[in-house]
Amino acid sequence: MTTALAMPAFTPAQIDARNAAVAAARMQLATVSNKELTAPVVARVDSMLGLPPSDDTLGLH
Numbered sequence: 001m002t003t004a005l006a007m008p009a010f011t012p013a014q015i016d017a018r019n020a021a022v023a024a025a026r027m028q029l030a031t032v033s034n035k036e037l038t039a040p041v042v043a044r045v046d047s048m049l050g051l052p053p054s055d056d057t058l059g060l061h
Helices: 002-006 012-033 039-048
Strands: none
Touching: 002 012
């Protein structure tokens, strides 16, 4: 997740790539934890991990 959030996001293509990487990291977290993630849970986990703010709906179904 930190690698995904560190990706550049200046151009539309970079933003799309960064968003895809964030979504993939969240889907991996959901798979590993065997839990369904919701936006509030994502926001809480990101905050607990000290991650910078990001769209908390990326990677959610």
